[in-house]
Amino acid sequence: MQMTQGFALTTPLFYVNALPHIGSAYPTLAADAVARYHRLRGRSVRFVTGTDEYGLKIERQAAERNLTPREHCNEIAAGFEKLWQALSIDYDRFIRTTDPRHAAIVREFFERCWQTGDIYKGRYTGLYCVDCEEFKKKPDEDYFVENGEPRCKIHLKPLREQDEENYIxxxxxxxxxxxxxxxxxxxxxxxxxxxxxxxNFIAGGLEDFSISRANVSWGLPIPVDPSQTIYVWFNALLGYVTALLEPDDEPTLENALARWWPIDLHIVGKDILRFHAVYWPAMLMSAGLPLPGMIFGHGFLTRDGRKMGKALGNVIDPGTLVEQYGSDAVRYYFLKAIEFGRDNDFNETRFREILNADLANDLGNLLNRTGNMVVKYCGGVVPSVAIDPTDTLRDKATGLAQVCAEHWEALRFSEASELALALVRAGNRYLDARAPWSLYKKGEQAQVEQVLYAVLESVRIAAVLLSPLIPGLAAEIYRQLGFSIQAWEDRSWDDALWGGLPGGQPLCLGSPLFPRLE
RNA sequence: GGCACAGUAGCUCAGCGGUAGAGCUAGCGGUUCAUACCCGCUCGGUCGCGUGUUCAAAUCACGCCUGUGCCA
Known part of the structure; x- marks a missing residue:
């Protein structure tokens, strides 16, 4: 990945045709974890998410609900922000394509491409699906005919004849x-x-595409022809640029691109990969701008092995999951238990099994049992001891941060967190092998302190390494270890090195970190 | 129809030329500091099928089957 002066990344800008669902939550969780990782590395981060709000489809939806488009968009956009908050998604910018400043950016960008000569006026004739906001060209492939009426294969709705001049x-x-x-x-x-x-798609030949629509009023006008508005994608992608403006900036391309461009990472679903990996780079080339560092197309989720759909009634509602299990649990499952990139399945039994095994039994219980012993055997205070570098647990923790970082850089969240979990499991084994409860009975106080310190320190390191995934639980671990909120907020990736737990610090144990799900 | 990706223990996956691995689940045992937890052991696979290359193949080649994706 390229480095600018910091690290800029985006989720897709979600279309406001529906309230957020797992398909929008998933890439946003991933982006949030990446953003947190980079902040932990001490890099300045610009994490962009938002909504795409123009288009005929939205205009119609709003009308059906007796709302103005803007009212409709406000409502849906608020729904996104609310869910992001519930999921502990700590974004820097929430850009809405209806932001007044976006209009200026789009205009200027359009004009650049116009001057390059890459935009021309042409005629588009064909069948149009409003829901797809696309022309449908191929029978059988794109549409079918029922009772003499062509219908979209995706939406099953009638297509309409459209014959209009467009900008291409x-x-x-x-x-x-x-x-x-x-x-x-x-x-x-x-x-x-x-x-x-x-x-392969590119090699198959690229066709020019229409970037405007006539007769759509809910949109931004084409600068050279206000009778037309700019088509969804051409407009939406530029939201990534607008989002980079500072609040007080004049809305110019120069200002928007000054600090964060080019964006280091776009995380998108595989369904919109082509727009990001083909259309978007071409647009940027046309405007003479450098391209993003990486476009990552993640896979889709199924539910119990079946596709999710409203008709099947098996849609995962992230909001409900968060209410039931908490944001860290949801984050952990989707980022740890699922491989980023491929298609994956969601199954609630497995979901609960993994949370119990990893968060309750391994991580939570390790902190709990060790903390208890510190209370009983060491007066509730972190022992002031030094651990020998050859100690097996210390050895296991040494160098972990570096390997873990390599996984994070490559967006292998699952592997990165597995390393932290392995340390936790080693901590549990270590306790059993050393049996500090027996050592205590034998009066081996010095050894008891050594063992307990080593384990607490490993838990602390695991908390740092896992914090991009489960920020809430990680913060709670720090709190129970006796750190101040400030100390937690000031942490960095280097705190995953051995020896960060100060001896003499009183623990602050509370209820178990993550209660078992029964 | 073309191009990919995937098919390994009940589940999720690693291994990608040298006598089948991990985690979870299940069963048994141990322990008691702990969230009926943890620790140990066990169960469990002709590595989709077939042919070939090789001293040796889950691992390479070819063909086929199944699933998924992209394209036509």
Whole structure:
């Protein structure tokens, strides 16, 4: 990944046709974890999320609900922000494409492409699906005919004849440049099997695409022709740029691009990968701007092995999960128990099993049992001892941060956190092997203190390493270990090195970290 | 139809040329500091199927089957 002066990353800007669901929560959780990891590394981070709000579909939806488009958007956008808060998603910018400043950015960007000569006026004739906001060209593939009426294959709704002049972006001009870029930047699109798909798509030939619509009033006007508005994608992608403006900046491209461009990482669903990996880079090339560092296309989730859908009534509602299990539990499952990138399944039994095994039995119980012994055997105060570098547990913890960081850099959340869990499991084994409760009875106070310190220190290190995933639980571990809130907030990745737990510090034990789910 | 990816213990997955591994689950035992927890042991797989290459294949090649994705 490229480094700018910091690290900028984005989630998709979610379309406000529905309240947030797991499909929007999942990439946002991932982005939040990445953002937290980079902050922990001491880098300044700009974490962008938001909503895409223009388009005919939204205009209609609002009308159906007897709302103005803006009222409708306000409501849905608020729903996103509320869920993000519930999931402990700590974003820096929530950009809405209806932000007045966005209009200025889009105008300026359009004009750049216009001057390059990559935008021309052409005629688009064909069947149009309002719900897809797309022309449907291929029978059988895109649409089917029922009672003489063509219907969208995705939405099953009737298509309408559309014959209008549109502004068109000359994507075809960028085929070669894109291919060259992919050659020179093998990590541009991840995972690599998706890069492969995108490359095949490009190799198959690129068609120019329409970037405007007539007769859609809920949108931004085309600068050179106010009778048309800018099409969803051309508009939405630029939200990433607008989001980079500082609150007091004049809304100009120059200001927006000054600090954070190019964005280091776009996390997107595989369904919109092509827009990000083909259209977006071409647009940026046209405007003469450098391209993002990486586009990561994650997989989809199924539920109990089946696709999720309203019709099946098996949709995962992240809001309900959070209410029932808490944000750390939800975060942990989706980022640890699931491999980022591939398609995966959600199954509530497995969900509960993993939370119990990892968070309650391994991590929570380790802190609890050790803390209890410190209270009983050491007056509730962290023993002031030094641990020999050859100690097995210390040895296990040494170098962990570095390996863990490599996984984080490559967005392997699951592997990164597995290392921390392995340390926790080692801590439990270590306790059993040393049996400080027996040592205490034998009066071996010095040894008791050595053992307990080593375990507490490992738990502390695990907390630091896991904090991008489970910020709440990690903070609670620090609190129970007797650290101040300030100490927690001031932590950095280097605190995952051995020896950060000060001897003499009184513990502050509370209720078990993560109660078992029965 | 073309191009990918996947198919390994009940579950989730690692291994990618040298006598099958981890975690979880289940069963048994131990322990008592602890959230009926932890620790140990055990159960459990002809590594999708077939053919080939090789002294040796889950691992390479070819073909096939199944699932998923991208494209037509």
């Amino acid at each position: 972006f000359a994507l075809s001009r960028y085929q070669q440049k894109l291919e060259q870029y992919f050659d020179e930047h093998p990590e541009f699109v991840q995972p690599d099997f998706r890069a492969h798909e995108v490359r």
